[in-house]
Amino acid sequence: MIRLTVDEKEIEVEEGTNLLQACLKNGIYVPHLCYLGGMANPPASCRLCFIEIAGVNHPTPSCRTAAEAGMVVSTATPAVRHLQRSALQLLLSAHRVDCRNCPANKRCDLQKMAKFLGVPLKVKHLDSLVDEVDADLGHPVLKYDPGRCVLCGKCIYICREQQGHPLLTFARRGFETVIGFMGNNDSAELPCFDCLACIEICPVSAIYLKSTIEFQSLPSGNSDLRAVVR
C-alpha cells in the first residue's frame, strides 16, 4: 500500500493503481469518459481526467499515471478545470443536445460532467458540428446514432471483454470516425441477443436497441429471437 496526498487529503492505495482510480476509490470525483475500472491500457482519449501533480508544470491525464508514494495531487486547479471545460465544450459542440428525447436523459455522463464543471449544455461560442447522418450498423438489434456518440470506445472494450473478440470497432478516420459492426452474415449466430453490454455501458445512449417495429421487419427465421429481445 502506498500513501499519497490528493486535494490536501491523505489517501492510501494499492501499488499499481492509477491516479484516476485512486481518486474515485477515495470519494474524489475526477471527470472521465473513456476509462473503465480494470482496463489494462486506458485509451486516455477523452482528455477529461486531467489532474496536476506537484513538481510537474502542466496538467497530466490521471488514468495513465501510476500513483507513487508521496505524490501531491490537485484535482481542481484553474489549469485543470480550464482544460476539462474546454474538452467538454468541444464534445458538446459535436453532440446533438436533445435531452428530452434521449434515452440517456438524467443518467448521461455529459449531463453529469456539465453540471459538475458548470458548463451549459448548449455551447454558444462554438458552431454545431453534429453529424446528422444516421450510420446504419447493419446489425439486427442494435442501432447507432453518431450525433450522440462521443467515441469513448467503451462499447468496443466491453464487447471484447464479454465475447473474447470485439464485434464492434472504430471505423473511418479523424473527424469522420464512427462505431462500426464487424458483422457476421448469419445473424442467428450473434451472441448479442444474450449480451447487450454495449447498450448498458454507453454513457450517452449512442448505441441502443432498435424499436420492436423495426425488429419485426426482419426475415421470419429469427422469430424465436424476437421474443428474447422483446
Next chain:
Amino acid sequence: MVNVARYFLDFTQNESCGKCTFCRIGTRHLLNILDRITKGEGKESDLDLLESLGRDVKEGSLCGLGKTAPNPILTSLKYFRDEYEAHIQEKRCPAMMCRTLTAFYIDPDKCARGCEVCVGCCPVEAIFTAKGRKKAIDQSLCVKCGECLVSCPPEYDAVRKVSPAELAPIVERPE
C-alpha cells in the same frame, strides 16, 4: 499569412487520427473559423477564440500532431495579427491571396485597345469590350484565376488585382 495558416491547418486536420477530443473536434473548429475569416465572414470574437482554442488543443492533445497543429495559427496571430484584423474588420486580404476578398479589373488608361490577349485567355469568358474599345472584366463571372494578369503584355500591364473586392470598379456590359 492567414491563408498560410489555413493551408497548414487544413492538412493537419485531415491527418488527425480522431482518437482524442481536442485534435479531432478542436482542429475542425479552428479550421472552420479560419475558413470563415478567409471568406470575409470573420467576427471580432474569432481572434480570441482562435488563440484560446489553439492553446487548449496544443496543451490537451494526446499526441504530437495535436500538440503542433495549432502552431501556425498561434505564431501567425502573434506576428501577423494585423493581417487577421484586416480580414475581419476591412474584408481586406493584405497578401491578396483570399479569393473572396480580392478582385481583378482592367485599367482603361493602360489597356491597348484591340489587343484581345486577355479575352482569349479567360476560362469563363468574363472579359468583354467596353467603351472606347477598351477591355473590362465582368465581376459577376470572374473566378479570379489570375490568367489575365499574367497574360497581359508587359508593355501595357493593364490588369490590376485589388483587395477588398469593392475597390474594383463595376463596368457595365454593353447590350
